[in-house]
Amino acid sequence: MEPKSHTSSRTYSQDLLASVVVFLVALPLCMGIAIASGAPPAAGLMTGIIGGLVVGVIQGSPLQVSGPAAGLTVIVWQLIQHHGLGALGIMVLLAGAIQAAAALVKGGRWFRAVPPSVIHGMLAGIGVLIFAGQFHVMVDDKPKSSGLLNLVSIPMAVWKAIFPEENIHHQQAALVGVVSIATLLLWTRVPARLRLVPGPLVGVVVGTVVANVFGFSIAHVNVPSDLTASISLPTSDSLHLLTNPAVWGTAVALAVVASAETLLCAGAVDRMHTGPRTNYNRELFAQGVGNMLCGLVGALPMTGVIVRSSANVQAGARSRLSAFLHGAWILVLVMALPQVLRLVPVASLAAILVFTGYKLVDVKMMKELSKFGKSEVAIYAVTVLAIVATDLLKGVMVGLGLAIAKLLYRMSRMEIHLEDIPEQARAILRLRGTATFFRLADIAETVDRVPPGRELHIHFDELDHVDHATLEFLTNWEKQHRTQGGSVVVDWHALEQRYHSYRRNHGKAPHRAESDDMPKEGDPLAGAA
Known part of the structure; x- marks a missing residue:
């Protein structure tokens, strides 16, 4: 040295x-x-x-x-x-x-x-x-x-x-x-x-x-x-x-x-x-x-x-x-x-x-x-x-x-596709891109077209992110749809994984109605969101 x-x-x-x-x-x-x-x-x-x-x-x-x-x-x-x-x-x-x-x-x-x-x-x-x-x-x-x-x-x-x-x-x-x-x-x-x-x-x-x-x-x-x-x-x-x-x-x-x-x-x-x-x-x-x-x-x-x-x-x-x-x-x-x-x-x-x-x-x-x-x-x-x-x-x-403007466009870029299958009494909703409040009105208008009594399957494999507003809307819409004799089939736990910030800041997901495909009490997945 x-x-x-x-x-x-x-x-x-x-x-x-x-x-x-x-x-x-x-x-x-x-x-x-x-x-x-x-x-x-x-x-x-x-x-x-x-x-x-x-x-x-x-x-x-x-x-x-x-x-x-x-x-x-x-x-x-x-x-x-x-x-x-x-x-x-x-x-x-x-x-x-x-x-x-x-x-x-x-x-x-x-x-x-x-x-x-x-x-x-x-x-x-x-x-x-x-x-x-x-x-x-x-x-x-x-x-x-x-x-x-x-x-x-x-x-x-x-x-x-x-x-x-x-x-x-x-x-x-x-x-x-x-x-x-x-x-x-x-x-x-x-x-x-x-x-x-x-x-x-x-x-x-x-x-x-x-x-x-x-x-x-x-x-x-x-x-x-x-x-x-x-x-x-x-x-x-x-x-x-x-x-x-x-x-x-x-x-x-x-x-x-x-x-x-x-x-x-x-x-x-x-x-x-x-x-x-x-x-x-x-x-x-x-x-x-x-x-x-x-x-x-x-x-x-x-x-x-x-x-x-x-x-x-x-x-x-x-x-x-x-x-x-x-x-x-x-x-x-x-x-x-x-x-x-x-x-x-x-x-x-x-x-x-x-x-x-x-x-x-x-x-x-x-x-x-x-x-x-x-x-x-x-x-x-x-x-x-x-x-x-x-x-x-x-x-x-x-x-x-x-x-x-580019950032807002990327945040709002989303594809929404609804397929209704009357003979099977079910419908399929496919979401692709980023689901934020920018496109919440489009999502709402689309799911409102689902006839009462339908079993709605939500596919979101190509969804990059979902924000709190969209997740809260879907859980509330599910409640309303159930009162009309319908049901929603979706992996809620996986969907909540798209909401990284909510898990990081709050440690829990928004309240939602129970469904057959939700984790039950005692299930190791319960509360994981």
Whole structure:
């Protein structure tokens, strides 16, 4: 066994190296996501700093890295478009308070209860919106008013880049963007030891060099010399927004999406390493605290982010120290060398996000989902289309609605067949599927067609489950049928076995009238249900 001091020193050195790698990955993404959200780059940098220095210390997922997320870009952009940049802080503050409150009532696990088809559809929809919106920014143009317009006007952006009429800066910006993406793709082919330097950073550096060497007159990142000057505390005007129901709805949507993305990311990070597992409620509380601080200073909202987290694990991080240090490196660079960041062209950052959006649309996922049925692929596809055609929240709601509808359909799927044999004075009822209160009316209408005096045989070999309402109805119907001179032949004990939850919760079955095929008193089967 290694001496403890040696193990600790090796852990610290690994965390130190990993923190530098994560810092290099996070730096361009913090600024790029801010620009894509319609906010100043400083807002994204402050979120990255808080995600490291604060959340990195108290988080429940030790190797997860928090910061501004591409998944929230669409919500934040719409928020700023409808309510203004001044409203961002109060909404993020409110969303963080919702997250912290949910964690205190042990709600972390509920945010994970979202069907994979909806989650992957949400990510793909976000990817399409990011790709379409940032494509215009990559040619130094403004995004359109909606995701659908951004998507259908991509050919126009390409035309501006290839055949600029008056503003040649569109062509220059497009060249910088193409160079950045090409560099990013080529970097995946270099030897593994060189890939320790993140591809997005290399793409931004190369794009920055091209833009500055050739003196292109394109937009560059605007970072203040003093980061504290970008802090925007809540004002009395912004506090008045709390009386607006729409603000609360946006904050709830922001909290739900951020929490779902964070906790899904935490689960994915857990599968990447063999260290301590995630405490989901603690992680949710840490995210709530982080977002409340982001809201106080007017920064972007944060989540746990998979790109930076996977880079952290792959770089050999061993503890939460790595996430903490990455926030410290961002703070040092922004405070000491803001002029370096001002050399970065916006088109280069947009190009990185165009590539990120493309990667979020994981076509292979449709093949994986198809293993669980065509309905899962349909939910995925409809979620993507709804997000692109409307907005993120409505699209996710449509996806969840379809998932719930599928569940209700499966719960109500049942075949009922009644065969009457008058010459034998008997009837046969066959039940197949799931017998729940959803189909109780159909069952009732069917058995009511059984003539009085008939001997009804109930066959349920292909019945998956029967609920309390259906079982109670059949026992009561048997009583009524006996008063009319009829009888019911059914293995009540076996039928009750379909009602697993009742046996588990109560230990006995509903009261029913005795019949010839019921277990008699003293029978070893009596009371077994």
